[in-house]
Structure formats: structure tokens, C-alpha cells
Amino acid sequence: xxxxxxxxxxxxxxxxxxxxxxxxxxxxxxxxxxxxxxxxxxxxxxxxxxxxxxxxxxxxxxxxxxxxxxxxxxxxxxxxxxxxxxxxxxxxxxxxxxxxxxxxxxxxxxxxxxxxxxxxxxxxxxxxxxxxxxxxxxxxxxxxxxxxxxxxxxxxxxxxxxxxxxxxxxxxxxxxxxxxxxxxxxxxxxxxxxxxxxxxxxxxxxxxxxxxxxxxxxxxxxxxxxxxxxxxxxxxxxxxxxxxxxxxxxxxxxxxxxxxxxxxxxxxxxxxxxxxxxxxxxxxxxxxxxxxxxxxxxxxxxxxxxxxxxxxxxxxxxxxxxxxxxxxxxxxxxxxxxxxxxxxxxxxxxxxxxx
Amino acid sequence: xxxxxxxxxxxxxxxxxxxxxxxxxxxxxxxxxxxxxxxxxxxxxxxxxxxxxxxxxxxxxxxxxxxxxxxxxxxxxxxxxxxxxxxxxxxxxxxxxxxxxxxxxxxxxxxxxxxxxxxxxxxxxxxxxxxxxxxxxxxxxxxxxxxxxxxxxxxxxxxxxxxxxxxxxxxxxxxxxxxxxxxxxxxxxxxxxxxxxxxxxxxxxxxxxxxxxxxxxxxxxxxxxxxxxxxxxxxxxxxxxxxxxxxxxxxxxxxxxxxxxxxxxxxxxxxxxxxxxxxxxxxxxxxxxxxxxxxxxxxxxxxxxxxxxxxxxxxxxxxxxxxxxxxx
Numbered sequence: 001x002x003x004x005x006x007x008x009x010x011x012x013x014x015x016x017x018x019x020x021x022x023x024x025x026x027x028x029x030x031x032x033x034x035x036x037x038x039x040x041x042x043x044x045x046x047x048x049x050x051x052x053x054x055x056x057x058x059x060x061x062x063x064x065x066x067x068x069x070x071x072x073x074x075x076x077x078x079x080x081x082x083x084x085x086x087x088x089x090x091x092x093x094x095x096x097x098x099x100x101x102x103x104x105x106x107x108x109x110x111x112x113x114x115x116x117x118x119x120x121x122x123x124x125x126x127x128x129x130x131x132x133x134x135x136x137x138x139x140x141x142x143x144x145x146x147x148x149x150x151x152x153x154x155x156x157x158x159x160x161x162x163x164x165x166x167x168x169x170x171x172x173x174x175x176x177x178x179x180x181x182x183x184x185x186x187x188x189x190x191x192x193x194x195x196x197x198x199x200x201x202x203x204x205x206x207x208x209x210x211x212x213x214x215x216x217x218x219x220x221x222x223x224x225x226x227x228x229x230x231x232x233x234x235x236x237x238x239x240x241x242x243x244x245x246x247x248x249x250x251x252x253x254x255x256x257x258x259x260x261x262x263x264x265x266x267x268x269x270x271x272x273x274x275x276x277x278x279x280x281x282x283x284x285x286x287x288x289x290x291x292x293x294x295x296x297x298x299x300x301x302x303x304x305x306x307x308x309x310x311x312x313x314x315x316x317x318x319x320x321x322x323x324x325x326x327x328x329x330x331x332x333x334x335x336x337x338x339x340x341x342x343x344x345x346x347x348x349x350x351x352x353x354x355x
Numbered sequence: 356x357x358x359x360x361x362x363x364x365x366x367x368x369x370x371x372x373x374x375x376x377x378x379x380x381x382x383x384x385x386x387x388x389x390x391x392x393x394x395x396x397x398x399x400x401x402x403x404x405x406x407x408x409x410x411x412x413x414x415x416x417x418x419x420x421x422x423x424x425x426x427x428x429x430x431x432x433x434x435x436x437x438x439x440x441x442x443x444x445x446x447x448x449x450x451x452x453x454x455x456x457x458x459x460x461x462x463x464x465x466x467x468x469x470x471x472x473x474x475x476x477x478x479x480x481x482x483x484x485x486x487x488x489x490x491x492x493x494x495x496x497x498x499x500x501x502x503x504x505x506x507x508x509x510x511x512x513x514x515x516x517x518x519x520x521x522x523x524x525x526x527x528x529x530x531x532x533x534x535x536x537x538x539x540x541x542x543x544x545x546x547x548x549x550x551x552x553x554x555x556x557x558x559x560x561x562x563x564x565x566x567x568x569x570x571x572x573x574x575x576x577x578x579x580x581x582x583x584x585x586x587x588x589x590x591x592x593x594x595x596x597x598x599x600x601x602x603x604x605x606x607x608x609x610x611x612x613x614x615x616x617x618x619x620x621x622x623x624x625x626x627x628x629x630x631x632x633x634x635x636x637x638x639x640x641x642x643x644x645x646x647x648x649x650x651x652x653x654x655x656x657x658x659x660x661x662x663x664x665x666x667x668x669x670x671x672x673x674x675x676x677x678x679x680x681x682x683x
Contacts, residue, residue, distance in 0.1 A: 091604070096596040096660065102485050103559050103593065103639075180481035180638065183555025183610065190559075200484035 102201070104172075104193035112192065113162065119152075120159035123299050124258065127355065128160045130306035136167035139206045139249040142213040142306075143240050145232055145338050146221030148259035149282045151175075152297055153222075154194075157213055157254060160304050172205050173213045181277045199239060206247035213254075216240045216334075219279040226264035230257070230346060232339050238324075238331040245320035245327070250309035253334060255341035258302030261352045263287075301355035305341045310334055357384035360576060361426040361465075363408070363417075363456055364433030365394040365401075368537045369471050372569045373430060373576075374401055382577060387424050389417065390433070408433055408452030409444065414459045421463035428467045428576055429460050434508065436539035438501035438629050440621070446500065450507035457515040460522065467523040468515060469575050471568075474530045474585055476506045479558070479638040486643035489528070489583040498631035509583075516581075525575045526583040530642055533662050534565030535669035542666060543627050550598050551617070551628060551636065554607035558639040559591040564657035564665060571653050580651050585642035588659040594636060600660070601667040610637060 058077055062070035097105050120126045134140055144157060158171045174197035180186035195201045197214065205212045215221060216235040224233060244251045268280040287294035310333060312320070320327050349355060360377060364370045365388035375396045377383040388394045389406040397403065404420050406413055421429065433452060439445035460468050477487045478494035495506040509526060516524040531541040541562075544550065563586060571586045598605040608616065610633065618630035647653050657665065 092602055094600050094602070094664075096600055097593060099559075099591075099593065101591065103591070177482050183553075186481070187555060187557045190557075195485065196482075198482070198484050200486070200488070204485065 102172075102193070102195045102205075103190040105191045108191040109193060113159075116155055116159040117163055120156055120163060124152075124156060124262070124297075124302040125355070126156055126160055126302045126304060128164050128304045128306070130308075131161070131165050133252050133306045133308050134161065134165060134169065134211065135250075136165075136169075137209065139209045139247060140211045140309075141206065141240065141244050141247075141249045141251050142171065142211060142254050143251055143334055143338065144213060144215055144254035144256055145230075145342060146215035146217045147224070147229070147256065148297070149222065149263040149265045149284060149287075150295065150297070151222060152262065153256045153259040154213060154215070156259075156302060157256065157304060161211065169211050171211045171213050174202055174205075174215075176219060176279070178277055178279060199243065202239075202243050203247055206243065206249045212249075214240050214243075216331075223265065223268060223280050223282070225268075226260070226266060229260035229264075230342050232335055232342075235331050235335045238327045241327050241330045241334060242321060244310075244312065245315070245318075248317070251312070251334060252309050253307040253337040253341060255305045255307070255338050255345060256302065257305075257342060257345045257349065258300045258352070262297035262300045262302075300352050303345055303349075303355065305345055307337055307341050310337060357382055358427045358576070359384050359387075359425055360428045360430065361387040361389065361421055361424065362430040362432055363389045363406070364431075365390045365397070365403070366392050367432050367434070367436065368539065368565070369432040369569070369572060370394070370430075371396055372565075373432070373572060376569065376573060377576075380573075385424070387420060387426060389420075408455055409447045411455075413452070414455035414462075417455065417459035418462045421459055421465060426463065426465050428469065429456070429465045430469045430471075430572070430576060431456050431508075432471045434471065434505065435501070437543070437627055438499070438540065438621075438632065440624055442500040446504055449504040450511070453508040453511040457511045461515060461519050464519075465522065467525065467576075467579065468512065469572070470508065470512050470524075470526045471572065472509055472526045472528045472583070473505055474528045474561075474587065474640060474642040475502050475635065476509055476528065477640055477642065478502065479634040479640040481638050483638060483640055485559070485639065486641055487585070488643045489585060489646055496631055496634050499629060499634075501629070501632070523579045523581050525580050527571055527575055528583060528585045528642065529568050529571075530561045530563050530585070530587040532563045532565055532568045533666035535665060535672075537565040537568075540627060545597070545601055545603065545666070546670060548603060549606050550601075550603045551613075552594060552598065552605040552607045553613055553633060553636045554609045556610070556637040557593045557595050558635075558637060559641050560594050560597050560639075560659070561587050561591050561641040562597075562659040562662040562666075563588045563655060564662035567655035567657055567662075571647070571651075571655075574651065574653055584647050584651055585644055586647055586653070586655070587642050587644040588655050588657055588662050589644070590658045590660060591639075591641050592659055592663070597663060600663055601670070 058074060062073050065073065099105050142157065147153060154173045158173060161169045161171050173194045175189055175194045177196060179189050180196060195205060202212060216239065217233040218236060220233040263284050265282050265284060267283040269283065270280055273279060273281045284294065315326065320330060360383055362370050362373055365374060371394065374386055374388060374394055377386055378398050378400050383400065386401045388397060388401055388403050391405060391407050393403045394401055406417055431453065434449055435445055476493045476495055477491050478496045480494065493506045493509055495502040512524050512526055515522060532539065533542050568586060595605060613633050614630040617626065617628050617633055620626040621629045
């Protein structure tokens with residue numbers, strides 16, 4: 001078909017969109033435009049380096065050949081032009097992650113959520129009670145006990161509110177500083193929405209009406225030995241209460257039971273941990289001995305209890321921020337509330353593995 | 356009443372931009388430009404006064420000029436845009452030079468002193484909050500002399516405020532300022548095709564467009580804002596996204612190799628990044644623009660992303676030779 005033929009026939013819609021200016025009669029220009037349209041199409045359609053069918057087809061063809069010959073045949077068939085197009089596209093792409101002000105990247109988290117859901121539903125078989133104490137929207141400060149050597153408990157509270165709560169709330173977790181000293185860890189944590197624990201950040205989160213999870217025990221809680229399980233450590237310096245008072249957010253005590261036995265901490269190596277910037281190096285029944293396999297927790301049965309919010313109505317607004325004694329008293333009340341939730345749950349628990 | 360304005364460092368980007376906009380501004384009566392070289396863009400209003408801030412008598416010379424010209428506002432922009440290889444000279448110019456500038460301001464009784472500072476003075480640390488406020492201690496990074504000199508400049512300004520409370524002192528802490536014409540440390544880092552990065556760290560970065568920086572500086576010159584203000588573009592980007600936005604290729608180096616390697620290259624004068632600056636690629640040091648917005652009523656026109664795009668587009672456009680570079 002020549003250029004003249006196409007000009008005389010009414011072009012189909014698809015072609016019209018490719019070359020909007022078909023009015024001219026310059027054959028050379030017409031050819032250039034059509035050539036460009038084709039190469040553009042090719043670029044759009046064939047940006048995968050190799051489809052599975054193509055790979056299988058190529059493998060079938062070289063199946064009978066001796067290995068070296070097969071390898072050279074495969075190498076000679078590599079689609080260099082397409083690889084180049086792909087690299088070019090990767091380099092010229094100006095797509096930027098959509099993040100919030102703390103660096104939370106929803107697209108990064110979404111593929112990870114099914115993993116957390118599997119652990120939540122099938123591995124730890126998490127049973128959550130009192131979810132109605134967390135409102136469907138608005139700021140809320142979740143105050144939980146920290147345990148289990150590695151912070152799987154944070155992930156499970158996040159999963160519980162994401163998959164069990166009717167409003168599918170996303171929880172922002174406040175994490176310890178040392179995470180950010182280590183390569184990849186800080187990067188990973190900030191992409192999944194964790195935020196470094198400090199008053200400024202936490203206040204900002206609550207002012208954005210986020211559900212914010214804090215572990216006031218901090219490293220002392222997660223790194224307590226198995227012999228001290230379910231005995232709450234000091235609740236920091238009352239930072240959680242100060243946050244709730246400053247942001248006027250309800251404080252919901254959260255008790256996590258089952259995490260202590262999932263990774264019993266037998267001993268801690270601190271002389272090696274300090275130069276590495278870690279708070280401690282854990283020794284569990286399996287951890288240093290099985291290498292990375294030791295990071296797998298035991299499949300204990302977990303329960304997460306959300307208690308009723310702590311009542312701060314007897315204090316005038318701003319009073320707690322000034323009166324340090326009252327602040328510490330509320331902090332102790334909060335600790336007692338979490339401890340009470342734990343004790344009730346422990347008393348009714350029959351088996352570590354089956355609840 | 357029209358203002359009489361003096362500025363130090365008239366050949367710096369901010370000094371030059373300030374002269375250009377004040378020349379056409381009816382609110383400005385005349386400008387005194389201090390530097391070791393005459394300004395590039397002054398016309399009728401600008402008077403040049405040669406001054407070397409590394410000269411120990413420069414405070415006296417400067418005070419005499421300030422008093423003779425009856426200066427109202429002193430803008431201190433004589434700060435280095437790059438970490439210098441001769442760090443002792445840089446210390447004399449920035450830290451000690453600022454001491455002389457503040458002494459001169461105190462003895463000549465100017466009404467206001469404005470400083471073009473940087474948010475780098477807060478330092479990049481793992482313990483930083485996501486958004487640094489103006490009250491955050493100016494920790495800097497101890498190993499980086501460039502940053503510590505900037506911290507010293509801020510301390511000189513704070514000392515002036517303490518000694519002479521009647522002088523309005525304004526410190527504008529700009530975050531990384533980029534744009535089509537400004538050329539500084541941060542633009543130089545993002546200009547080559549291969550950009551340094553630290554393996555496993557991806558801090559949130561914050562940028563400001565040069566036009567917004569100049570607008571904020573002019574606002575601070577004409578209106579009185581006492582204290583420090585972070586001047587930052589809206590939004591933050593991961594450093595990897597900054598690299599992607601420019602179509603650059605990041606070279607991730609493990610941090611334990613990065614510090615000595617960067618120091619070695621810097622000492623051989625092969626790179627502009629001293630090893631101590633690598634902290635700024637490891638940890639976030641984004642600053643909070645709330646005070647700028649609420650107290651100063653200033654809102655940048657460009658977001659961080661917009662400022663970067665404007666800069667990267669200018670790299671695409673940049674001709675082989677610029678007329679100003681060709682001209683004698």
C-alpha cells in the first residue's frame with residue numbers, strides 16, 4: 001500500500017490517533033511519521049525483556065544440543081535492542097515514589113501485607129479482643145508491652161488492626177533510634193511506615209490523626225530475659241502520657257500475650273553488641289546456632305487485648321504537662337492497666353501453643 | 356523610609372541576586388557591597404567597598420564604612436558555597452570573618468543583620484526528628500569543618516543578639532538550594548551522570564528553589580523577623596528518587612568504605628565531597644517550615660520536587676559555554 005492509497009481511503013480510528021496530521025501530501029514526511037509510530041508501538045509492546053513463552057521456546061530449541069553450544073545459542077539470541085530499550089526507559093523514567101512526610105510508601109507495603117496476614121492468621125493465629133476500643137478514625141495512642149527478642153509483636157498489632165478492625169486502620173509504629181544506624185534496616189522501616197520514636201515525630205503523627213503504636217518499655221522490654229517474661233519494665237520517663245496529654249489523644253492499653261514464648265531470650269551478648277551499635281545480641285535456644293534460621297519464631301498462640309482508653313478527664317488540659325508527679329502517676333496507672341490485661345489473659349491461657 | 360543596605364560577599368549567588376533585585380526596588384536607597392572583587396551586576400545605587408574578611412582589621416574598616424553610609428540593614432552572605440580544600444583559610448573567612456562582621460555591626464549600630472545560613476547546621480544524625488525545628492540544637496557534624504564553620508557563624512549571630520538586643524537579627528536557614536542559575540555544593544553533587552550514594556541508606560531530602568530563597572531573603576530585608584527561620588520547599592523525596600528524577604545513576608558505596616574513600620578523593624582534590632559530609636547522605640535532616648509559614652507568612656512557590664525538576668531541566672538546556680564564562 002502506497003502513501004497515496006492511505007491518503008485516499010478514510011483511515012481507521014487507530015491510525016488517526018497515531019498520526020493526527022494526515023492532511024499534508026509530503027510522502028517522505030508521511031513515511032517518517034508512520035515509521036515513528038511503529039517504533040513507538042514496538043517500544044510500548046515489547047518492554048519485557050523476555051516473556052515466559054519466549055524463554056520456553058528458546059529452551060526447547062536448544063534442548064538437544066551439547067551444553068556449550070546451547071549456551072552460545074541462547075546468548076546469541078539475547079534481544080539486545082529490547083534490553084537497551086528497557087535500560088533506557090529505566091534511566092529516563094522520572095517516576096517518583098508517592099510518600100507521606102515520614103517516608104511511608106504504600107506501594108512498598110502492599111506486597112508485604114499478605115506475608116504479615118499469613119503470620120497473623122495461620123502462624124501465630126492471633127486472637128484480638130476489644131477492637132471496639134480503637135475508634136474507626138481519629139488519633140489514638142496505642143500503648144503496648146514489648147517482648148519477644150525481635151519486634152514481631154509490632155508487626156502483629158499492625159496486622160490485627162489492618163485485617164480485623166472494621167475500619168482496616170493502618171498503624172504507625174514508633175521505633176528505636178538504633179535501627180537507623182544500620183544499613184537497609186532504617187530504609188526498610190521508614191518505607192513501611194515506621195517512624196523514629198521521639199516526641200516531635202509522635203506528636204506530628206497524632207496531629208495527623210493517625211493510630212500510633214508505642215512500646216514505652218523500649219529495648220528494656222523486648223530484651224528482657226525469659227525468666228522475667230510478662231513482667232513489665234519501667235515505662236520510660238512518661239513520654240507516652242505526655243504525648244497523650246499534649247495531643248489530646250485517647251490512650252488505649254494493649255496487651256500482647258504469646259510473643260514472649262515465640263522467641264525466649266536466654267542470654268544477651270553485650271560486649272560484642274556495643275561496637276556494632278546494637279542494644280544487645282540475643283541468644284535464644286536456636287538463634288546463633290542455626291544462623292538465619294534462628295530468626296524464625298516458634299508458632300505460639302498469640303492474643304492481643306485492647307483495653308478501654310485510660311480516663312484523663314480528671315486532669316485539666318495542660319495540667320499533666322506541668323505536673324510531673326501527676327504525669328508519673330498516670331504513667332504508673334497505664335502500666336498497671338497493661339499489666340492487668342496481661343495477667344487476666346495469662347490466667348485463662350491453658351497452652352502456650354494452642355491458647 | 357527607603358533602606359540603606361550593606362551586604363558582604365557581593366560575588367556570591369545571594370549577594371549578586373540581592374543587588375540585582377534591590378537596584379530596581381524603590382524601597383532601597385543605596386547598597387554598599389563588600390567583597391574582594393567588585394560586583395558583577397551593580398548599577399547606579401551600588402557602591403563597592405573593598406574588604407577582605409581574613410584581614411584582622413576588617414572589622415574597623417567595615418564599621419567605618421557602615422557608619423559613614425548610615426546603613427540600616429546588613430546582609431551577611433560572605434559564606435562559601437563549597438567545602439574548601441584549604442580548611443584553615445575557610446575557617447578564617449567564615450567563622451572569624453563573621454566575628455568581624457558582627458563586631459562591625461555592633462559598633463556601627465545597624466538596625467538589622469540578616470544571615471544566609473543553612474539547615475546543614477542542625478547536622479545529619481540518626482536521632483534527628485523527621486522535621487527539625489528552629490529550636491533544635493545546632494549540632495552540625497563534628498568532623499565536617501565546613502558545617503562547623505557555619506555553626507560558628509550562627510553562634511556569632513546569637514552572640515550579637517545577646518550583646519546588642521536592640522539589633523534585629525535574622526538567620527534564614529535555607530535547605531539545599533538548587534535552580535537554573537545557582538551553582539553550589541548541592542548542585543555540583545547532582546550534576547555528573549554518576550552520583551554518590553551510601554549503600555543501604557536512603558534519607559529524605561528537601562530542596563528549595565533559588566527564586567524562593569531570594570524572595571525569602573528580600574522579605575527578611577524589608578520586614579523585621581527576629582530569630583532563626585527554616586526556609587524549605589514543601590515535601591520531601593527519598594535520595595534515590597532525587598537521583599532517578601535527574602536521570603542520574605547512583606553509585607552506592609558501603610558506609611565503612613565511603614568515609615575513607617571520600618576523604619582520600621577530597622584530599623587529592625578529585626572530588627568535592629569530604630568524607631565527613633557522607634552523614635548527610637545517610638540520615639535525614641529535613642527541616643520544619645512551620646515557623647516560616649506561620650510567623651513569616653512566606654510560602655515557597657516551588658516544592659522540593661519542583662525545584663529539583665527546574666534544576667535538572669537547566670542541566671539539559673545548559674549550552675557548551677555560557678556567555679559570562681566566555682567574556683573576559
